[in-house]
Amino acid sequence: MVTGRHTVFSCAANFLRGRKCIFCGSFQVLHTRRGYVKCGRCGKNKSLRRLRREIRILQGFYQLQPAYRLSQDLGLDVKVVTRVYHRIREALYHVTELEAGKLKGEIELDEAYFGGRRKGQRGRATAGKSVVFGLLEREGRVYTKVVESVSAEELLHHIQAHTRKGSVYFTDAFRGYQSLKRYGHHHTVNHAKTLVSRRTKNHINGIEGFWSYAKHILYQYRGVSKYHFPMYLKEVEYRFNHRQENVFKQFLKIYFGYVSP
Secondary structure (H helix, E strand, O other): EEEOOOOOOOOHHHHHOOOOOOOOOOOOOOOOOOEEEEEEEEEEOEEHHHHHHHHHHHHHHHHHHHHHHHHHHHHHOOOHHHHHHHHHHHHHHHHHHHHOOOEEEEEEEEEEEOOOOOOOOOOOOOOOEEEEEEEEEHHHHHHHHHHEEOHHHHHHHHHHHOOOOOEEEEEEHHHHHHHHHOOOEEEEEOOOOOOEOOOOOOOOOOHHHHHHHHHHHHHOOOOOOOOHHHHHHHHOHHHHHHHHOOHHHHHHHHOOOOOOO
């Protein structure tokens, strides 16, 4: 993430100094007596103090710092930090849905359970847990959806909506996937015996790796309410899908509507 003097946060340097408009990228910026920066091109203005505060909070968000800890580090009310976190997560939720499209090629499918205090087998003893269905395009993107159940009808509905017909599907031996052959080639791996089929080399290690990635990130928040969980999940999905980019730069674009070139 660090190359010479440049870091992932370098794109915010001119914004923090009040030299560049956060909304349109123009350098035609004026400083007012009230401590605002006003753009001579788009005409928008914003308090430089508030702008710096929000960028600092977005830096903490990028670094996966919980709101209560960041508020202590910055000397801010936790409600201020939480408000910015909620706004960016809400925006990320909509962005990921708009970016979703349809996955193609080789696609791994699986379900996972998040939260709750009791562990249990699939479909059993899952009280208090959120059920998530995931589709991962190998060497590509992932799409996740919080679902009410793992019934064949519901899973196939999401598969049909978010994958192209004729794709190659890889799943475990769960019976909910038995009708997948109607949409494309279907390969299974029996997890009761092995993680990778010795004969066919079939596996779903990609989506299993994503679940580990998601749980590692969400663990740092020490518990997420079921109401807000879908937004946290989409945040993880966005980070994964844009893992080859400067994600902090993308957060600036989504939050303020502009990204520094």
